[in-house]
Amino acid sequence: MPSWAGRNFQLLVTASFVTNLGSSGATIAAAYAVIDLGGDATDVGLVAAARTLAMVVFLLIGGAVADRVPRQRVMVLANTANALSQGLFALLVLTGHPALWQMALLTATGGAAQAFFSPASEGLLLSTVESSHASQAFSVFRLSMNGATIGGLALGGALVAGVGPGWVLAIDATGFAAAAGLRSRLKVGTAARAEPSGGIVRDLREGWREFVSRSWLWGIVVQFAVVNGVLDASEAVYGPLVAREHLGGAGPWGLALAASGVGTVGGGLLMMRWKPRRILLVGTLGVFPLALPPAALAFAPRLWVLTVVMFAAGVAIEVFAVGWMLALHQEIPEEKMSRVSAYDWFGSVAMTPLALAAAGPASDAFGRTGALWGSAALVVVLTGAVLALPEVRRLERRTVAQPVVTAKPAAEPLAAPVTPPV
Structure with missing residues (x-):
């Protein structure tokens, strides 16, 4: 670790590495658990949608809670809930034939836990480093997570093919339990966030005012409400089916997803050295290549073609993610970070349950190829529409990121969200 990375930062990075390693494989395992039981595209989509729907329902409450109580405590409890839900999911798969509703309920439980975890995590990461090291901290943190994603996808795909999805889900549950233990050891100061000014409803109103006052913020969140939905449908529903029919099953699909993870590592290394001045303009241009994976799946390509495309998309999304994190770090007051982050997450995943649930019917109506081409076009x-917003084109990086000065005291440096850490 770099010299500026203290004990707390190292614990956070290690915990995120562990959970990403298990969860990446569990994404494949959950899809194939449904498929192995005879499920079709609609069934796969419904189970995947249950998790995201629960996140949407609880995210705003989670953001308000995380601005009121110790964020560390929220994160530990959320990790514990995820460990229990994934452990029971694994037990059902390993010992019998779980019903579709049981799998959906357990993934929904994990999604609800994530709704509290994600906003809390945004306000904690940068409390462990000086603000002058914000960019390096973002890059190191995401390099660690992306490295875990690569290993988790490749290993998860191989394990699902070799020993079945139940054991992969059990590994994920163990990872969440380990992460809860690591995060419980954080030494976080209690001094100093401003006292809540009123009830949760009032807190949410204040967060909403911060959110809608910035066109770059709500514009990109609206964009990703749709982009995340169609891409999740492509990867969680169409991808496993294309892989089963044309690539050889879970193993090759895991390798293709891992190539995207390798791309994010490459993008992270690039962004550690490249510091573009117009961070959102460059980041938004990096969203265009995300159309490549669904377009490639529409062709049912050879594995090597799909891995190249997934690698390119991984590089591109990391360029966006670092710029997005830095923009939020610069512009959002710390004491409102979790609430604004909750609106960010809420908007970014709001359409995903609908997209996942509609993936099967869309495939029936337009054909899988037509649905994939439609995803790429969206x-x-x-992304072109977002580039029309002046604030997106003009917002610039500050030479040294500093906390936003507000009327209320901020106890911790600002953190910045991406669309899903665990």
């Missing part, structure tokens, strides 16, 4: 059109 990514391109919406």
Whole structure:
């Protein structure tokens, strides 16, 4: 670790590495648990949608809670809930034939826990480093998570093919339990966030005012409400089916997803050295290549072609993610970070349950190829629309990121969200 990375930062990075390693494989395992029981695209989509729907329902409450109580405590409890839900999911798969509703309920439980975890995590990461090291901290943190994603996807795909999805889900549950233990050891100061000014409803109103006052913020969140939905449908529903029919099953699909993870590592290394001045303009241009994976799946390509495309998309999304994190770090007051982050997460995942649930019917109505081409087209059109916003084109990096000065005292440096850490 670099010299500026203290004990707390190292614990956070290690905990996120562990959970990402298990969860990446569990994404494949959950899909194939449904498929192995005879499920079709609609069934796969419904189970995947249950998790995201629960996140949407609880995210705003989670953000308000995380601005009121110790964020560390929220994160530990959320990790514990995820460990229990994934452990029971694994037990059902290993010992029998779980019903579709049981799998959906357990993934929904994990999604609800994530709704509290994600906003809390945004306000904690940078409390462990000096603000002058914000960019390096973002890059190191995401390099660690992306490295875990690569290993988790490749290993998860191989394990699902070799020993079945139940054991992969059990590994994920163990990872969440370990992460809860690591995060419980954080030594976080209690001094100093401003006292809540009123009830949770009032807190949410204040967060909403912060959110809608910035066109770059709500514009990109609206964009990703659709982009995340169609891309999740492509990867969680169509991808496993294309892989089963044309690539050889879970193992090759895991390798293709891992190539995307390798791309994010490459993008992270690039962003550690490249510091573009217009961070959102460059980041938004990096969203266009996300149209490539669904377009490639529409062709049912050879594995090497798909891995190249996934690698390119991984590089591109990391360029966006670092710029997005830095923009939020610069512009959002710390004491409102979790609430604003909750609106960010809420908007970014709000359409995903609908997209996942509609993936099967869309495939029936337009054909899988037509649905995939439609996904690619939506990514391109919406990204072009976001570039029309002046604030997106003009917002610039500060030479040294500093906390936003507000009327209320901020106890911790600002953190910045991405669309899903665990």
